[in-house]
Amino acid sequence: LVSCAKRAKTPNSELAVCRVLLAELEAHQDAWPFLSPVKLKSVPGYRKVIKKPMDFFTIKEKLINNMYLNQENFIIDVNLVFDNCQKFNEDDSEIGQAGHRMKRFFDKRWTELLRK
Numbered sequence: 718l719v720s721c722a723k724r725a726k727t728p729n730s731e732l733a734v735c736r737v738l739l740a741e742l743e744a745h746q747d748a749w750p751f752l753s754p755v756k757l758k759s760v761p762g763y764r765k766v767i768k769k770p771m772d773f774f775t776i777k778e779k780l781i782n783n784m785y786l787n788q789e790n791f792i793i794d795v796n797l798v799f800d801n802c803q804k805f806n807e808d809d810s811e812i813g814q815a816g817h818r819m820k821r822f823f824d825k826r827w828t829e830l831l832r833k
């Protein structure tokens with residue numbers, strides 16, 4: 718049999734996996750610090766220290782508005798959430814610990830779902 722060409726992943730099937738992943742992140746018990754944008758007025762120093770704020774709600778809006786061309790751009794934004802968290806929060810703080818747990822969960826899940 719002639720082997721058919723390896724089917725390329727279409728962007729929308731790639732993005733469907735991103736929607737599944739985001740839903741799992743939002744449902745995670747440690748997601749609470751990341752569900753909505755950090756209020757820059759109520760967190761002293763955040764605006765100065767964190768150059769590119771990001772959160773799960775903003776990522777969901779970008780997914781809905783087709784602002785991610787592929788899953789790579791989605792993964793970059795999710796990792797930005799966790800990198801910002803590690804930069805601003807002590808590792809042994811409540812938020813810092815939640816960020817580490819969420820990052821471990823995300824790394825595991827996207828490896829399972831996307832590295833097929």
Ligand SMILES: Cc1ncccc1N[C@@H](C)c1ccc2c(c1)OCCCO2
Nearest residue numbers: 750751753754755756760802805806812
């Ligand atoms: C991810 C992150 N990094 C650094 C600071 C804050 C945040 N998240 C925001 C949503 C937040 C979480 C907990 C908070 C908070 C705000 O202030 C109000 C008082 C209850 O404590």
